[in-house]
Amino acid sequence: MTKIPMRYCPGCGHAIVHRLIAEVIDEFDIKERTIGIAPVGCAVFLDEYLNCDMIQVAHGRCPAAATGMKRVRPDVIVFSYQGDGDLAAIGTAETIHAATRGENFTVIFINNAIYGMTGGQQAPTTMPKQKTTTSVYGRDPKIHGYPIKVCEMLSALDGPVYLERVALNKAANVLRAKRALKKAFRIQLDGLGFSLVEILSPCPTGWGLTPRKACEYVDEKMIPYYPLGVYKDLTQKKPT
């Protein structure tokens, strides 16, 4: 990581995940081979915090850029870091198609069920009854439709090798998140294919909650709707 102080809100999950990624990269000693892709969203400044080659890409298009990079330079380690709007709204097609092509890179999906950077609008992962600035009475499936469950959706494709959903609301989950990230990078290093780690992340500012309450919100509201766990893992042999 660089020495630049992070500008994230108190209680934001980004700071935790940045640290986990940096640890994974250092533990594999791959900093000099790694290129990170920053999204549009609060993490647009990712390049200021992670001290490796970095590129910021148009909204939603990280998986396309990653595809271009890995096909030309398969030896480079590439990860994309995206929020819910980037990955599941404007970038839905790029996400699904990179996954189905089985491109050999790692997607880190920060799911905070809201659009943080632009002030708290509804996201594709905003849950029913959750209030946002563009659904002030709460998300109503009759008007706003239903959320997208990314891990579940991608698990229907043959392309992905590893899909897991984790959360940051308590220490045990943070450790589990790190294990998942490490596994995802391991899969890329082994040239096995596409991996995605979905990380349920608190957004105190977007949700109008204190950091502590935001962690409770992840626990009480998000995890029941977006169950944690492994949704696909081709590295595990099927039990006979």
Place this chain on the structure above:
Amino acid sequence: MKGNEALAEGAVRAGCRFFAGYPITPQNEIPEYLSWRLFEVGGTFIQAESEISAINMLFGASAVGARVMTSSSGCGISLKQEGISYMTAAELPCFYASVVRGGPGLGNISPAQSDYFQSTRGGAQGDYRVICLAPNSVQEMGNFPKLAYDLADKYRNPAMVLADGLLGQMMEPMGFTFDFIDVDKLPPKDYILTGCKNRKRRIINTLRMDSDRLEKFNWKLYEKYKRIKENEVRYEERYTDDADIIIVAYGTAARVSIDTLVRGREEGIKIGLIRPITLWPFPRKIINELASRVENFLVVEMSIGQLIEDVQLAVEGKAKIHFHGRPGGNVPTGEEVLKAVKQALK
């Protein structure tokens, strides 16, 4: 060779090793050809899920140093606009081909020149320019990719070929005027991302929140574009010395206008021709000079009037400008343009 195929082969010979694109008529031969040809030279071909995805694949592939290409038509080029702007802001080279069909909307699949504004004024955000080359023959279709790549790399900017459906589909004898490029011998790029081994890490980020910083960057682009305007203008000039009227046309309209020129000269009408080869940078100087001594210009284009605005700017009111347009996918004939010449000279 067919125009589209010549363009594709020319790109490969010029060092293209990554293509991403999406089918759209009348340029499908380009991705089809490259789907097997790139494989032969150790390159990558991807049929992307959309033109948006394709241009962003180019963004990534160019950022790691490859000579990259995409191609499309009309609405597909519209979809690529944001990505093109990003590449100018990141100062990344790329090459793309626009094989124009009738528009607006879904239009039709017949040749047109109604994307001149899209190509030279751009439909994307910011103060950027794209180097725009306009071939008028299969020979030029095959050889312009080399020029495009050289200019794109030299100036770290996207460069495009603007063709039309007729150029893409027609077949003519042609020959490549350059040797097959050895991509390993191309000059190294000191701005690409490769992993930060043995060097300081690099960042490509087009967000420049501080206004002073962004202003400085925009002036940097201004200076770059100024250098391109000074050094890279290209055009063809025919029979302008004694001309009473000069036709300005590019691409297929220029091929037709050459026919008009020959017919007219046989009848004693002193027609000259300026065929811009670079639409941006536009050959303003030569047209301005000619406007000092030639009273009439006839702009011939397959649109309702886009090239004509650049001609008006170049002429600076010093001469009369007439217009002959055929939009919607129709191609003018040499005879009808000759009628327009005669009408203009009345």
